[in-house]
Amino acid sequence: MKIVIINYGAGNIQSIQFALKRLGVEAILTDSETEIRNADKVIFPGVGEASSAMQKLKASGLDKVIPTLKQPVLGICLGMQLLCNSSEEGNTKGLGVFDVDVIRFSNEVKVPQIGWNQIQNLKSELFQNIAENEFMYLVHSYYVPLCEGAIATSDYGIQYTSALQKGNFYGLQFHPEKSSTAGEQILKNFLEL
Template structure:
């Protein structure tokens, strides 16, 4: 299987690559549009600040490519947030794949949310054989508002969408590559997805 991790300067790409390796898969790191388009699976990671990450995507013209991809695409953490319409972080216009907005956690909460939290209301085969209220690892100060694309939910002061799905696009707020056996299972499920699951 040809797996490409988008390498645009704002992702924890090595830890994802190692997680895939543990599952028996090799991944290519690339920012080349032709290589990305030819992949069987695309992983879109993200760590850092939304505005600067979007600038990096635009500098490489990947902001035009990603929404047009036809194969299964998985956005992770900031990658998922950038797939939304808009983020309050840096007042950033996103890729517009998911029709929802990214909001800042209430000032009364300790941010960033760092550590393990549970996921619930699991939907689609991305979560096949993953238990309700399983623990996953999160690090973020902004959250995706609940929306029609939600396929998993987490609570941190507010219920929010921690996983999204629309057509061939998936996103997870948590880090599957750091989420132990549950995270490995989610990555494995993504690699085995049928396009219309």
């Protein structure tokens, strides 16, 4: 099985590669369209600021490639947010796979949300062997509101979408690679899709 992690210069991809390695899988870091199209599974990571990450995607032409992928694609954190229509962060237009807009948490809660929160209303094969209310590690200031494609929700002052799916595209707001054994189980489930 060939797993690629899209390398477009945004974020901590080393940790995802290490997490997969702990599961016995050697993932390839690449920005090559051919490599990405030929992969069995694609992971689309991202940490940092939305508009600059989007610029990097455009510079490499990957903004045209990613939405047309046919194999299972897993967007993590900013990767997931970039798969949405837009982000309030830097007024960024996204890749438009998920038909929803990313907005900022209100100042009634501390921003960024940093730490372990629970995931609920789990609705995907991605969450096989994951209990309702399992803890996941999150670090983010912007979020996806509740929406039709939600496959997990969390509570931070308000209920919001902490994971979503549309066809072969999956998005996780939390970091499975940093969420202990439960996070590793989700990565394992993705590899087995």
